[in-house]
Amino acid sequence: MWDAIYHQIVFTAAISAAFTVIFALVLGTIAFGLKKSGKTSYSFSIQRGVLPCLFMIYLLTVLGLTLFTRSGTMGNADLHWFSSYRNAWNRFSADSWKMPLYNILMFVPLGVFLPLLHPSFNRLWKLLIWAAAMTLMIETVQLLTSTGVFEVDDLMNNFIGAWIGWGLIKTVLLLPQLYKGPDRKSIVKKIFFALLPFLIVVSLISAIFWRYHHQPYGNFENAWIYRLDLSETVFQAETALDAQESMAWVYLRVHFTPREMEIYAEKILEKLNLEIMPVLETSSDQVVLGKDGKKITVFPDGQFELELAEAALAFERQAALTLVNQLGFELKEELSVYSTASQTWVTIPFSSKANPATNGTAVLEATETLELAFFGWHVRLANRVEQVKIKSAQEAFEAVKRGEFRWNHEEEIRTLTLLEYALVYQRDTKNFYQPVWQFTVRINENTTMYLLIPAVK
Numbered sequence: 288m289w290d291a292i293y294h295q296i297v298f299t300a301a302i303s304a305a306f307t308v309i310f311a312l313v314l315g316t317i318a319f320g321l322k323k324s325g326k327t328s329y330s331f332s333i334q335r336g337v338l339p340c341l342f343m344i345y346l347l348t349v350l351g352l353t354l355f356t357r358s359g360t361m362g363n364a365d366l367h368w369f370s371s372y373r374n375a376w377n378r379f380s381a382d383s384w385k386m387p388l389y390n391i392l393m394f395v396p397l398g399v400f401l402p403l404l405h406p407s408f409n410r411l412w413k414l415l416i417w418a419a420a421m422t423l424m425i426e427t428v429q430l431l432t433s434t435g436v437f438e439v440d441d442l443m444n445n446f447i448g449a450w451i452g453w454g455l456i457k458t459v460l461l462l463p464q465l466y467k468g469p470d471r472k473s474i475v476k477k478i479f480f481a482l483l484p485f486l487i488v489v490s491l492i493s494a495i496f497w498r499y500h501h502q503p504y505g506n507f508e509n510a511w512i513y514r515l516d517l518s519e520t521v522f523q524a525e526t527a528l529d530a531q532e533s534m535a536w537v538y539l540r541v542h543f544t545p546r547e548m549e550i551y552a553e554k555i556l557e558k559l560n561l562e563i564m565p566v567l568e569t570s571s572d573q574v575v576l577g578k579d580g581k582k583i584t585v586f587p588d589g590q591f592e593l594e595l596a597e598a599a600l601a602f603e604r605q606a607a608l609t610l611v612n613q614l615g616f617e618l619k620e621e622l623s624v625y626s627t628a629s630q631t632w633v634t635i636p637f638s639s640k641a642n643p644a645t646n647g648t649a650v651l652e653a654t655e656t657l658e659l660a661f662f663g664w665h666v667r668l669a670n671r672v673e674q675v676k677i678k679s680a681q682e683a684f685e686a687v688k689r690g691e692f693r694w695n696h697e698e699e700i701r702t703l704t705l706l707e708y709a710l711v712y713q714r715d716t717k718n719f720y721q722p723v724w725q726f727t728v729r730i731n732e733n734t735t736m737y738l739l740i741p742a743v744k
Contacts, residue, residue: 342400349393353425354434364430364437367513371440377510379499379716390444391451391488394418398452411453418449447484454481504537505717507741515690517700522688524705528681535677535710535742538644538669540718541589548574548585555591555664556583558613589668590647611637611649614664619646637666644669644712644720669720677742680708683724684740692738694730704729713739 365371375383397418401408408414422445429435458481465474499506543551552574553563564583568575575584585591608618616637623634638646647666684705686692694700706727712720722742729735 338400338403342404345396345400349397350425352393354428354432366437366439368439368443370512371438371444373512376495376499377506377512377716378508379506387440387444388492390441391448394422394445394448395452395455397421398449398454399456400452402453402456408453409457411450414449414453415446418446422446447488450484451488454484457481504719504721504743505715507713507715507721507723507739509693509739510741511691511693515692515694515700517688517690517703520700521702522705523702526705526707528679528684528705528708530679530681532679532682532744533677534674535722536644536674537672537722537743538642538712538720539672540714540720541587541668541670542718543585543587543589545569545571545574548587549576551589552576552583552585552591555585555593555614558615559593559610589664589666591664593664608635611635615639616646642669642671667714667720672719675722676744677710677722678724678744680710680724683742684708684726686740687726687728687738692740696734698731701731702729704732706735710742711739 371387375387377383398414401414401417408417419442422442425445426435426437426441430437458478461474461478461481465471465478549566549569553576556563556576561581562578564576564578564581566574567577567582571587573584573586575582577583580595582594583591611618616639619636619638635649636646637649645666645668647664650663650665687703706729708724708726710722711725713723714720724740724742726738726740727735728738
């Protein structure tokens, strides 16, 4: 994703630079003609024109990235402060943090250019008014033309970026005075206050990353971003909520090494009473064993694909269930069968009582003579990590009443009825499977949905 943004910035900047060069050449030719004809006494120079040209390239690049290179598919408004930061925290990856940081960095050059172009922008308040007007114009045009989302976070981030840029250029201009001027203490104080926004932003981002990497488990991508106002909502329940706290296991998703994938493949073949096959290919992404038209491919997360010769295993409904049982799992719900003239496909959802975080789907393909030709094992394997204390269902449902869930509809929530609930497992951003309370609710008598509330205290 960062590569895509980089290429888009380079392409837009190149177009902006080409336009600016053409504009500068035309303007320079006109100025040269006026100077020669004696119609102006203004002194033109290449040095005097470079900075405005660079600023024009920057402005055109910003406008191109925010307005001219987007299609009209959005046009919404997000007026919730810090929602972009909470969304980035929930998803927590390099990709999730790109937009808040990108919006800060995009306006840093603005804070650098303006004081160099005109001395009035040495006053911070004038620069911030100009920056606020520019970002407000961009966000408003995005909203009206449906080329983006009007976000108050974008206004804030652009504003901070311009402030940081102003502080950086002020620091560069003050540094020579630090060594030549008599009042060094005053200069140091000015430099400190100029750099203060930059230092605050760096400190806050560092604190966020430090906290994430030092917390035991990850975050949930679908966690709430802002609290819904449910002060007028009527809550009802068709089932009683358990108020008893309890303990539950946290699991960690399996990630096999190449050697572990090879051992895993051999165990699968043994459980299915098939001959152990030699290794044909090994890498960090997959290990392949095969012989005489049969092949098994194993992936780091425990999934595998087994391709068999024409007459390998007899196939029938019970045989399909037996295959799942042989691998240590059981049917989770009714299997489904899809048949064509030459093939039969069977999908078997399975789970493990001993390990509720491990489940998946087996997909089997049989030939017209009812011989198994392909066995696809789409599973998530996880190992126990530790037992943790979890909230009671009643305590977790209080988070629902506080509006701590996502509701992607404009319709106001008038009624919310609890239908049933269960403790399930969900993968977090560190590949742990944590227990979460899954509440099945009916909203406004016409929408049924699941609300997932973290259970770990």
